[in-house]
Amino acid sequence: MRFKEKNVLVTGGAGFVGSNLVDKLVQEGASVTVLDDLFTGKRENISHLEKIEFVEGSVTDYDLVARLVRGADIVFNLAVRNIIVSTVSPLLDFQVNIGGTFNVLLAAKKYGVERVVYTSSASVYGNPRYLPINEDDCPSTLNPYAASKLSGENYCSAFYESYNVPVVVLRYSNVYGVNQSPLNPYCGVISKFFDRLMNGQAPQIHGDGEQTRDFTYVSDVVEATLLAALSPKAEGAVFNVGSGKETSINEMINLMIELTGLPISVVYMDKRDIDNIRRRVLNIEKIRRVLRWEPTVTLKNGLEKTYDWLLSQNGKSRNRKSFFGIRVVKEVSDKETVDIIQKKDYR
Numbered sequence: 001m002r003f004k005e006k007n008v009l010v011t012g013g014a015g016f017v018g019s020n021l022v023d024k025l026v027q028e029g030a031s032v033t034v035l036d037d038l039f040t041g042k043r044e045n046i047s048h049l050e051k052i053e054f055v056e057g058s059v060t061d062y063d064l065v066a067r068l069v070r071g072a073d074i075v076f077n078l079a080v081r082n083i084i085v086s087t088v089s090p091l092l093d094f095q096v097n098i099g100g101t102f103n104v105l106l107a108a109k110k111y112g113v114e115r116v117v118y119t120s121s122a123s124v125y126g127n128p129r130y131l132p133i134n135e136d137d138c139p140s141t142l143n144p145y146a147a148s149k150l151s152g153e154n155y156c157s158a159f160y161e162s163y164n165v166p167v168v169v170l171r172y173s174n175v176y177g178v179n180q181s182p183l184n185p186y187c188g189v190i191s192k193f194f195d196r197l198m199n200g201q202a203p204q205i206h207g208d209g210e211q212t213r214d215f216t217y218v219s220d221v222v223e224a225t226l227l228a229a230l231s232p233k234a235e236g237a238v239f240n241v242g243s244g245k246e247t248s249i250n251e252m253i254n255l256m257i258e259l260t261g262l263p264i265s266v267v268y269m270d271k272r273d274i275d276n277i278r279r280r281v282l283n284i285e286k287i288r289r290v291l292r293w294e295p296t297v298t299l300k301n302g303l304e305k306t307y308d309w310l311l312s313q314n315g316k317s318r319n320r321k322s323f324f325g326i327r328v329v330k331e332v333s334d335k336e337t338v339d340i341i342q343k344k345d346y347r
Contacts, residue, residue: 002230004029009068011059011104012078013052014041016180016187017119017172020218021076021225026051028226033068035059035079045179059100062107069107074229076117077104083123083274086145097148098155105159105167115166116156117229122173122214122242122282124150131246132283135171135238142276153238160236168234170225173242173282177218177302178309190215190303193253194310197260202267206275209250209268214242214281217302220295227291234291242282243295252299259303 008025012018013034018041025032026048034046037058043049057064059079069075079100086093101118108116125133126140141147159165180187182195193203224241228234253266287293297305311317 001029002226003074006030007033007071007073008076009033009035009072009074010076010078011035011065011100012041012080013076014038014043014045014054015078015080016040016045017175017218017221018076018078019045019047019179020177021078021222022052023047024222024226033072035065035068037079039085040082040184042181058096059103060095062103065100065103066107066110069104069113070111072111073114074117075104075108075113075115076119076225076229077101078119080119080149081145083143083145086148087143087274090144093144093148097145098151101152102155105155105165108167109159109163109165113166115168115229115235117225118152118156118167118169119225120149120153120169120171120238121146122171122240122280123277124153124171125280127276127278128280131279132244132281133240134283135240135286143274157236166235168228168236169238170228170241171238171282172221173214173216173240173280175216175218175221177306179218180306181313182310189249190252190256190306191310193256194260194307197256197262197264198310198314200262200264202265203253203256204267204269205249205253206269207249207271209253209266210248211275211277212246212248212279212281213277214245215247215252215299215302216241216243216295217297217299217305220297224287224291224293227293231291237286237290239287239291240282240284241287242284243299244282244284245299246279246281247299252303255300255303256307259300259307 008030013022014036032052035055081093081096123146124139126142139150153169156167160167176188176190180191182191196203
């Protein structure tokens with residue numbers, strides 16, 4: 001019960017990582033308020049919805065943010081527009097990822113919160129010169145999403161140095177797991193691949209599949225996030241949060257095919273504009289040393305957990321053989337995703 005009697009605000013708390021964090025905070029005894037505009041998040045993601053205060057709204061609304069921060073001891077800022085939306089609509093990216101973060105920090109300064117945890121991304125590193133990537137390596141922002149996350153980090157640093165706002169920055173790397181629904185057109189690659197496998201369709205890889213990533217299971221990410229909120233040593237620091245293991249997309253696909261038992265060919269497609277990172281693996285020694293955190297879920301075990309969760313969403317189980325027919329759900333391609341976003345008139 002590490003958060004017993006703590007009032008906690010989680011922005012973006014109905015999203016993938018946010019909902020997992022909220023569930024854990026409730027289990028740890030916190031009194032939780034969630035702020036989410038439900039752009040990609042869903043109330044149903046939060047299993048303890050009856051135990052929290054849910055506020056539908058945006059971090060771009062300063063008056064709302066200030067009212068909620070005023071009653072909080074700790075603020076977790078996970079509200080974000082992801083890389084697909086950010087690339088298509090850089091103004092929306094700016095308003096939420098930068099403006100929303102600024103609102104949180106301004107309110108935290110005014111009301112003197114105990115800690116602000118800002119969740120950033122390994123995207124800020126771009127294509128690194130050396131591997132594994134250290135926290136003090138030079139950033140390289142190759143898309144609006146990376147630029148906005150780095151800008152948020154810089155505001156955190158500025159508010160810490162200028163106003164003593166107690167912040168900590170976490171750079172997440174390719175998080176996957178429970179609550180990452182493949183029906184969400186903005187979800188991560190692992191859920192998309194599983195969805196296609198389970199529906200008898202070939203996973204689509206953009207590029208040759210030899211690009212690498214550092215895949216991190218969501219429960220490990222949540223634990224790192226909680227430790228960052230509690231440790232006095234974390235204040236003012238930046239931490240990588242990853243598995244520390246470099247895995248190619250082809251290697252991951254082979255694990256998934258082995259797990260599902262579905263011998264389906266892979267389709268290789270042209271790279272997209274956002275597919276500009278060739279290799280990625282993070283050095284996680286700093287967070288091991290300072291916060292005594294290390295990942296506990298291997299990629300194989302994490303894929304098993306994710307697959308079991310996806311099966312449960314369809315009323316299936318790995319305990320028996322099942323046939324997965326084509327669901328009557330419109331499949332949204334990457335191009336169609338872009339069209340959908342543009343129709344929302346985000347400039």
